[in-house]
Amino acid sequence: MKTLIRGGRLIDPASQTDRLADVAIAGGRIVRIAEPGAAWPNTASESASDSAPERVLDASGCLVVPGLVDLCLRLREPGQEHAGMLESELGAALAGGVTSLVCPPDTDPVLDEPGLVDMLKARAQKLRQARVFPLGALTRGLKGEALTEMVQLSQAGCIGFGQAELPIVNTQVLQRAFQYAATFGYSVWLRPQDFWLGQGVVASGPLATRMGLSGIPVAAEVLAVHTALELLRGVHASASRSGPGLRLHLCRLSSAAAVELVRQAKAAGLPLSCDVSVHNLHLCDTDIGHYDTRARLQPPLRQPSDRAALRAALADGTIDALVSDHNPVAADAKVLPFAEAEPGATAVELLAGLALLWAEQERLPLLRALEVLTAGPARVLGGSLGSLQDSLGRISEGGVADLCLIDPRRPWTVAAGALRSQGRTTPFEGRELPASVRATLVGGQVVYDAAQPRRA
Numbered sequence: 479m480k481t482l483i484r485g486g487r488l489i490d491p492a493s494q495t496d497r498l499a500d501v502a503i504a505g506g507r508i509v510r511i512a513e514p515g516a517a518w519p520n521t522a523s524e525s526a527s528d529s530a531p532e533r534v535l536d537a538s539g540c541l542v543v544p545g546l547v548d549l550c551l552r553l554r555e556p557g558q559e560h561a562g563m564l565e566s567e568l569g570a571a572l573a574g575g576v577t578s579l580v581c582p583p584d585t586d587p588v589l590d591e592p593g594l595v596d597m598l599k600a601r602a603q604k605l606r607q608a609r610v611f612p613l614g615a616l617t618r619g620l621k622g623e624a625l626t627e628m629v630q631l632s633q634a635g636c637i638g639f640g641q642a643e644l645p646i647v648n649t650q651v652l653q654r655a656f657q658y659a660a661t662f663g664y665s666v667w668l669r670p671q672d673f674w675l676g677q678g679v680v681a682s683g684p685l686a687t688r689m690g691l692s693g694i695p696v697a698a699e700v701l702a703v704h705t706a707l708e709l710l711r712g713v714h715a716s717a718s719r720s721g722p723g724l725r726l727h728l729c730r731l732s733s734a735a736a737v738e739l740v741r742q743a744k745a746a747g748l749p750l751s752c753d754v755s756v757h758n759l760h761l762c763d764t765d766i767g768h769y770d771t772r773a774r775l776q777p778p779l780r781q782p783s784d785r786a787a788l789r790a791a792l793a794d795g796t797i798d799a800l801v802s803d804h805n806p807v808a809a810d811a812k813v814l815p816f817a818e819a820e821p822g823a824t825a826v827e828l829l830a831g832l833a834l835l836w837a838e839q840e841r842l843p844l845l846r847a848l849e850v851l852t853a854g855p856a857r858v859l860g861g862s863l864g865s866l867q868d869s870l871g872r873i874s875e876g877g878v879a880d881l882c883l884i885d886p887r888r889p890w891t892v893a894a895g896a897l898r899s900q901g902r903t904t905p906f907e908g909r910e911l912p913a914s915v916r917a918t919l920v921g922g923q924v925v926y927d928a929a930q931p932r933r934a
Contacts, residue, residue, distance in 0.1 A: 486537025491849035492872035545577025545880030584642035640667035663722030670702035734787030806901020831911025
């Protein structure tokens with residue numbers, strides 16, 4: 479289908495573009511970006527009628543941005559369909575403007591075999607919705623003992639390897655995983671938390687003590703970051719002799735101390751990236767209130783000073799990307815005492831609004847607010863995207879037409895019952911967000927339109 483997006487404010491952080499423009503799409507790709515009102519581009523072999531667009535989207539007053547790239551979104555399939563399914567969670571992603579997403583390997587069964595990865599990708603491609611990029615398990619069964627066959631998993635479509643929420647206790651196993659990944663140029667994704675210190679349910683501090691809940695100290699994250707960075711330093715030093723090298727991605731940082739370690743490591747030239755979740759960007763431990771299980775999250779919500787450090791680090795580029803950390807949880811898993819409730823929350827539909835809210839509060843330009851959702855995460859994925867590397871997270875002529883239309887004239891209030899995700903638990907219930915997603919396109923096809931009635 480030939481589609482024309484007319485009169486929108488085109489914002490592309492990858493090229494630092496911010497201007498009014500028309501975007502012409504044909505064959506799933508952007509064929510021209512022009513001044514508003516320009517004629518539809520046509521070739522010499524086409525008549526005027528043949529070259530006319532079949533669909534026109536009036537984007538007046540809207541932001542036309544690259545499709546959002548979410549580096550952490552759990553689909554809950556295979557194995558946990560009671561909390562979410564591909565159809566529901568990919569639909570939620572599209573409603574949030576997310577056109578590409580990374581899913582962690584902690585499915586059931588774990589993504590540690592090529593056949594399981596093939597099955598997931600085939601299911602996702604059949605639905606023809608958002609692009610799914612799976613992380614493979616770093617160790618078999620995520621048990622932290624034997625390494626997986628990373629080469630085979632990579633050939634099946636894994637863009638990197640991680641442990642989800644399960645740390646590797648044996649540091650020698652982690653070192654060998656780094657060395658193996660470095661040999662082939664793979665990336666390792668770790669959510670840094672020491673196994674022994676990370677057994678609590680909330681962040682350590684006065685609130686945890688007052689509530690009588692077991693705490694997770696900042697040291698749990700700092701020790702894990704220290705360990706990972708020292709192992710990375712050793713592997714990086716020998717990369718020129720042993721292979722293309724390793725890139726480490728630290729997932730969902732939660733503390734000011736960890737951010738400072740990352741800042742120093744980046745300044746030293748280590749191949750490192752990191753992200754932060756919308757929950758830790760906007761909330762702190764006091765938002766737990768009176769044992770509100772909606773705020774039972776991993777990593778835990780920390781003190782206001784940690785939140786301030788995370789917000790500043792995302793603004794200055796120390797943190798590369800903002801993620802939804804979308805983790806749908808069945809309602810009955812939250813109606814339990816706080817310590818027994820399952821951690822997790824629904825967030826992908828809130829991602830764009832929460833990013834713009836952060837920018838508004840910190841008085842940041844829209845280019846930076848959208849960079850952490852588009853060009854930033856696309857750079858983290860890098861060469862693992864293959865032929866899509868020059869297209870995802872950006873708007874360029876000849877690139878794939880993965881786009882999102884955001885309407886800043888339509889603020890909305892978060893209501894769990896109106897969310898498309900199968901899990902509808904969120905600590906942002908009742909929060910007003912400054913903009914809403916009007917439409918989402920993947921490969922030039924309009925796969926979400928807020929104006930269309932929702933299917934039952």
